[in-house]
Amino acid sequence: MAILPVRIYGDPVLKKRAAEVTVFGESLRRLIADLRDTMGAYHGVGLAATQVGVLERVAVVDVPLDEEGTKRASHALVNPVIEHRASSQTAEEGCLSIPGIFEDVTRAEQIRVRYQDEQGHGVTLDADGYLSRAIQHEVDHLDGVLFVERLSALKRQFLRRALDALARGELPEGYAPPLTHGQGGAS
Numbered sequence: 001m002a003i004l005p006v007r008i009y010g011d012p013v014l015k016k017r018a019a020e021v022t023v024f025g026e027s028l029r030r031l032i033a034d035l036r037d038t039m040g041a042y043h044g045v046g047l048a049a050t051q052v053g054v055l056e057r058v059a060v061v062d063v064p065l066d067e068e069g070t071k072r073a074s075h076a077l078v079n080p081v082i083e084h085r086a087s088s089q090t091a092e093e094g095c096l097s098i099p100g101i102f103e104d105v106t107r108a109e110q111i112r113v114r115y116q117d118e119q120g121h122g123v124t125l126d127a128d129g130y131l132s133r134a135i136q137h138e139v140d141h142l143d144g145v146l147f148v149e150r151l152s153a154l155k156r157q158f159l160r161r162a163l164d165a166l167a168r169g170e171l172p173e174g175y176a177p178p179l180t181h182g183q184g185g186a187s
């Protein structure tokens with residue numbers, strides 16, 4: 001198990017477009033396991049490889065489907081492509097790379113996403129609601145796009161000071177990332 005440090009706003013890697021995965025082997029499976037471990041440790045509902053500094057088109061989502069969070073939609077998406085978007089939804093969004101900032105974002109309500117599983121098999125998934133939102137957020141990460149860039153110019157202006165502070169390495173009060181440890185198994 002490896003919990004990796006999540007890169008924070010201002011880290012240039014978050015602005016980069018991730019590359020297609022072409023090799024479906026042990027290192028991809030390890031990356032997916034690490035993303036799942038890291039997402040769980042940070043209590044996230046999604047995490048893109050970009051956020052741990054790996055520029056490969058891989059993301060995981062783990063979204064509660066009911067109020068108690070007992071029923072969940074959990075997917076590892078390799079090379080995801082959103083093929084179809086319909087209708088729209090607006091809801092509050094946050095990001096593990098932008099701690100302390102939560103804002104309403106408008107996205108498609110329904111999507112059809114095509115991706116590959118960790119063996120390289122093609123999968124087509126129809127998603128709506130929260131799952132649809134999480135997948136769109138993670139695919140944005142793989143394109144170097146953060147949710148704050150989906151806000152109006154006025155809203156972004158309003159958040160400027162908080163974002164600049166994050167970029168300077170000033171984390172919000174009470175921010176406590178989980179203890180991280182690398183591949184070696186050190187704790």
Ligand code: NI
Pocket residue numbers: 094095096097137141
């Ligand atoms: Ni995010």
